[in-house]
Amino acid sequence: MKKIIVTLALSAASTAAFAHTGEGAHTHGFLSGFAHPFTGLDHLLAMVSVGAWSVRQQNAKWLPATFIGALMAGMAAGAAGYAAPGLETGIALTVALMGVLIAMAARLPAALAATMVGAFALLHGNAHGLELPQASSALGLLAASAVLVYGGSLLGRVSPALALKLSGAAIAATGVALVATA
Template sequence: MKKTIAALALAATSTAALAHTGAGVHTHGFLQGFAHPFTGLDHLLAMLAVGAWSVRQPNAKWLPATFIGMVMAGMASGAMGLTIPGLETGIALTVALMGVLIAVAVRLPAAAGAVMVGAFALLHGNAHGHELPQASSAAGLLLASALLVYGGYLLGRVSPALALKVSGAAIAAIGVMLAATA
């Protein structure tokens, strides 16, 4: 339970990501790209949640890698100018849905889980691709994203089931609040 409280406290200190369309393109390098996912509550929670949820999925230890690969594809689409309607709301809803999946311990077939996680990652990556299209900042962002997803995976492995469910409920509630303000 202490680990869950510590993780939630860390998440609560994050601010809105502003890695989304309308925030403007930045010419930052590797370190700014690396720091970016840690400063946005929506991205931080989504990545941790994907990792934690994937632990409890049957035959899906590769879900974190799928998420990172699709974040990269989404970043490329954003850097090329593809605009996804409702992106802000969609990102917030991914946080809410991941929280619900953790809270109620939903288990999906491996293919369905991969498609869902891939779609979520595409949204998150697209938002980042609009703001951080440079290769150096994208590399930093991908490394940080991988650390967060695999960090969530490790938290999911060591957390008791009840603590994970409570964390999922908190993530879902934050996702709903983010969607309401998107």
Template structure:
């Protein structure tokens, strides 16, 4: 149990490195591409959106909605718009996506689209503050698309119980991230 707690805390601490503020990154394509992989919050949210979208009725547009709204969020962040409580909001998106996966919640297409769009807007806004240059935004979008569609593939090929267990772990991580935000 102590090893699990230590590992979990080590993983949670990596999320802090993803949001170090404007000027902390090189702002190139590779920096933008690497960014979603270096923050546990973004990594888990994007994988969860993809996996959850597979189990939603009439939700073939959820991954594309996430990527499109991520771009809108990047633009708002790069323009200087700040969302109050952004880090806590991002952590809560991770927790909620984990819960949705864990209990296999099915929502109407419109509700799931709006929810995923808002989540992406928050994640994109944070990235826009950190990676405001066009090259880094393109890298971010490419990596994000890989993660969301990778999550979709995992959701499609994984047994339902494995997806639910992953959702529970993602939800617990999101709660821990919110507690440390």
């Protein structure tokens, strides 16, 4: 058992050879992919927001899984070289809209909520697929995304309604600022 744990830990920590050198280049291993969503405010807020908002929706247990599944599809499209038009603006708009939904404690029909969350995840996944197209970094990114979305779900469950609404307003304002700079 100890050998299996050590092997898995070393596999997760290993990175691919540096294909790109110089300033701003990403390493492309599992850990790089895992760290990536924590380093961009837009992605961090969107993922936590989806989780926090989803717990107050009908059929809430499916929304985080919908997000992760659509995130994978968007990553595959990005890794294949497809860049959605207006990608950065679209991502910033997802942050603003999620903040508004949380601030208003909006409840949507299950199908609409899943479609919206899926569309948001496609955009975020597309950006990540363009930035981190290697399989090892994609796995790390998916693991971190699951942590953020399900962590947001936990925050949504334990946060008082007023605190959640105020957080939503702050997220919406951040999203508007991100749109202005996109």
